[in-house]
Amino acid sequence: MARYLARRIFYLALTLFLIASITFFLMKLMPGTPLNNQAKLTPQQIKVIYEHYGLNKPVWQQYVSYIVDAAHGNFGLSFQFSDQPVSYLISSRIGPSMQLGGQAMVVGVVVGIVVGSLSAIRKNTWIDGTSTFISILGISIPSFVLAILLQYYLGLKLQLFPIADWGGFSYTVLPTLALAASPFAETSRFVRTEMVDVLGSDYIELARAKGLSRMGIVWHHALRNSLIPLVTVIGPLTAAIMTGSMVVENIFSVPGIGEQFVKSILVNDYPTIMGVTLLYSALLCAILLLTDLVYGIIDPRIRITGKGE
Amino acid sequence: MENADENILEVKDLTIDFHTYAGTVKAIRDVSFHLKKGETLAIVGESGSGKTVTTKTVMGLLANNAEVVEGTVKFRGKDILKMSQKELEDIRGKDIAEIFQDPMTSLDPTMRIGKQIAEPLRIHKGYSREKANKQALEMLKLVGITNAEERINDYPHQFSGGMRQRIVIAIALVCYPEILIADEPTTALDVTIQAQILDLMKELQEKISTSIIFITHDLGVVAGMADRVAVMYAGKIVEYGTVDEIFYNPQHPYTWGLLNSMPTLDTAKGKLESIPGTPPDLLDPPAGDPFAARNPYAMKIDEEKEPPFFKVSDTHYAATWLLHPDAPHVEPPVEIKRRQEVYKERLQEGTINQGHIHSTGNTTFGTDDDDAIGE
Numbered sequence: 001m002a003r004y005l006a007r008r009i010f011y012l013a014l015t016l017f018l019i020a021s022i023t024f025f026l027m028k029l030m031p032g033t034p035l036n037n038q039a040k041l042t043p044q045q046i047k048v049i050y051e052h053y054g055l056n057k058p059v060w061q062q063y064v065s066y067i068v069d070a071a072h073g074n075f076g077l078s079f080q081f082s083d084q085p086v087s088y089l090i091s092s093r094i095g096p097s098m099q100l101g102g103q104a105m106v107v108g109v110v111v112g113i114v115v116g117s118l119s120a121i122r123k124n125t126w127i128d129g130t131s132t133f134i135s136i137l138g139i140s141i142p143s144f145v146l147a148i149l150l151q152y153y154l155g156l157k158l159q160l161f162p163i164a165d166w167g168g169f170s171y172t173v174l175p176t177l178a179l180a181a182s183p184f185a186e187t188s189r190f191v192r193t194e195m196v197d198v199l200g201s202d203y204i205e206l207a208r209a210k211g212l213s214r215m216g217i218v219w220h221h222a223l224r225n226s227l228i229p230l231v232t233v234i235g236p237l238t239a240a241i242m243t244g245s246m247v248v249e250n251i252f253s254v255p256g257i258g259e260q261f262v263k264s265i266l267v268n269d270y271p272t273i274m275g276v277t278l279l280y281s282a283l284l285c286a287i288l289l290l291t292d293l294v295y296g297i298i299d300p301r302i303r304i305t306g307k308g309e
Numbered sequence: 310m311e312n313a314d315e316n317i318l319e320v321k322d323l324t325i326d327f328h329t330y331a332g333t334v335k336a337i338r339d340v341s342f343h344l345k346k347g348e349t350l351a352i353v354g355e356s357g358s359g360k361t362v363t364t365k366t367v368m369g370l371l372a373n374n375a376e377v378v379e380g381t382v383k384f385r386g387k388d389i390l391k392m393s394q395k396e397l398e399d400i401r402g403k404d405i406a407e408i409f410q411d412p413m414t415s416l417d418p419t420m421r422i423g424k425q426i427a428e429p430l431r432i433h434k435g436y437s438r439e440k441a442n443k444q445a446l447e448m449l450k451l452v453g454i455t456n457a458e459e460r461i462n463d464y465p466h467q468f469s470g471g472m473r474q475r476i477v478i479a480i481a482l483v484c485y486p487e488i489l490i491a492d493e494p495t496t497a498l499d500v501t502i503q504a505q506i507l508d509l510m511k512e513l514q515e516k517i518s519t520s521i522i523f524i525t526h527d528l529g530v531v532a533g534m535a536d537r538v539a540v541m542y543a544g545k546i547v548e549y550g551t552v553d554e555i556f557y558n559p560q561h562p563y564t565w566g567l568l569n570s571m572p573t574l575d576t577a578k579g580k581l582e583s584i585p586g587t588p589p590d591l592l593d594p595p596a597g598d599p600f601a602a603r604n605p606y607a608m609k610i611d612e613e614k615e616p617p618f619f620k621v622s623d624t625h626y627a628a629t630w631l632l633h634p635d636a637p638h639v640e641p642p643v644e645i646k647r648r649q650e651v652y653k654e655r656l657q658e659g660t661i662n663q664g665h666i667h668s669t670g671n672t673t674f675g676t677d678d679d680d681a682i683g684e
Contacts, residue, residue, distance in 0.1 A: 211401035
């Protein structure tokens with residue numbers, strides 16, 4: 001187990017290194033410069049600024065020094081926020097993003113499991129039809145459209161929740177709902193398919209032959225077996241939430257990291273782009289690793305195989 | 310056992326339709342049989358003949374698109390078809406249990422086997438966890454799992470196919486059911502394991518005195534297991550009798566075909582008999598004898614009118630016009646004639662079983678033949 005973990009962490013570091021390298025060069029290929037009013041500056045001034053940030057050196061030198069610094073935990077200074085360290089920028093803004101993402105995942109996945117299971121148990125009834133319809137809406141309506149609808153109806157018309165800004169739990173409700181739509185829809189569709197499959201399997205027939213009630217079968221046999229594969233989709237779903245939150249954060253003026261990311265790309269704030277990209281990649285890699293570990297814990301078949309290695 | 314001849318299960322005039330997109334499939338047509346206490350009834354037939362549907366009816370586990378058109382299924386005098394869901398759940402697993410065909414898929418892959426065996430006890434008898442686990446351990450030992458104490462906490466994938474079928478048997482028998490339905494329990498296993506499982510079933514049948522309905526398409530297995538045999542074809546029972554009567558004095562051409570296509574030690578290399586053709590489409594079953602189209606002995610009346618059951622002995626009936634007093638005499642296949650010769654000899658010796666139940670497993674006679682058949 002320790003060896004497996006060490007190997008996985010090594011690959012994680014390698015992945016991050018490759019992502020950092022590719023992003024670095026792609027970023028350098030982007031048009032424009034970090035200067036926001038280049039036309040007004042004299043060549044002398046530009047030269048001073050470039051020297052200050054090390055942008056006058058050849059790209060490969062910039063690359064090497066960035067990687068070396070990053071490896072030591074120094075992600076540089078932001079261009080757009082008068083020399084604030086990127087690490088500070090991220091850490092001061094990651095809170096709201098994590099809270100929204102976490103809430104949206106919990107709400108989406110839990111409600112998705114309930115709706116998906118009901119849908120499978122009552123297959124081909126109006127319950128199934130309704131939940132399928134809602135799930136398809138959830139998949140096809142973009143989160144920013146949903147966000148605006150929520151703002152208009154729940155915020156403006158019914159005055160239930162604040163429309164935007166940040167401060168206290170009630171401010172998180174609408175962005176959480178907007179973000180939760182897609183994990184809810186994905187989860188409920190997935191759970192429905194899995195559970196229909198499981199309910200048709202021989203061991204469910206055997207459970208019936210044992211005299212278990214309908215609910216007993218779902219509770220003791222069907223649920224666990226249909227939820228195990230869900231763990232594999234939760235990873236990518238979380239990643240989707242993280243990136244999807246950029247737009248939603250913008251709409252609700254949440255002081256989160258997604259909003260920051262979008263801005264930094266627009267103004268060629270190289271260190272911030274790199275920092276946030278690496279953060280997202282690290283999160284995704286960590287989630288995938290966690291998925292594999294959790295899978296081993298909840299599925300006995302995989303647990304044993306792991307032990308044998 | 311108060312009365313050995315008591316029928317604990319009586320199926321009468323059972324007719325079941327399945328409503329499908331293609332139309333109405335007449336899966337079971339007018340099937341009647343009974344099961345006595347402690348006996349083993351084998352239901353034999355090829356795929357799609359209605360064997361499994363019959364047992365699903367007894368378990369009250371018919372699919373949603375099935376409709377019972379007619380008939381009764383009486384368990385201890387009470388009609389299963391009229392029972393509520395709750396009553397059915399009470400009977401299933403406690404009084405009537407079932408073993409499925411494929412042990413590789415019939416155990417829950419994420420539940421420890423001990424818990425799976427204990428489950429019926431917890432539901433039906435309200436046992437505490439400890440008490441149920443203790444009994445599950447006993448059962449596990451009884452079905453011959455070595456190191457039962459250690460293995461009770463293992464998961465299904467840690468067992469081989471034969472071992473898993475033993476576990477499935479343990480689950481089925483843990484409440485000491487009165488009826489055990491075994492739906493092709495050895496089909497998915499290799500031959501040596503098959504023999505072990507069959508021996509185990511016979512042994513346990515005595516220990517806990519249960520009746521068995523044994524579904525199979527393998528006549529070889531029947532010879533060693535059954536007291537009585539019902540042969541099904543196209544949703545109907547075409548012949549039934551004691552195992553001796555069916556094996557050594559078969560009357561229906563379909564039974565002839567089945568026995569004739571079973572290899573024996575005398576079968577020459579490279580030559581296997583078969584029944585030509587395929588079973589009829591049950592969306593639109595033929596008017597007369599459903600076997601007529603594949604039957605080399607078919608007469609004109611076979612295509613027009615369904616044959617009734619003709620009595621051969623008190624325990625032996627066959628639905629074929631060949632038994633009608635006016636029917637011409639036909640020569641059955643050589644193998645069948647050989648069998649009927651044996652039957653005549655044994656009849657004179659008085660060693661033919663005509664219906665009473667054996668308490669020992671030695672149901673058939675003649676060692677040479679049985680080796681050829683049973684293994």
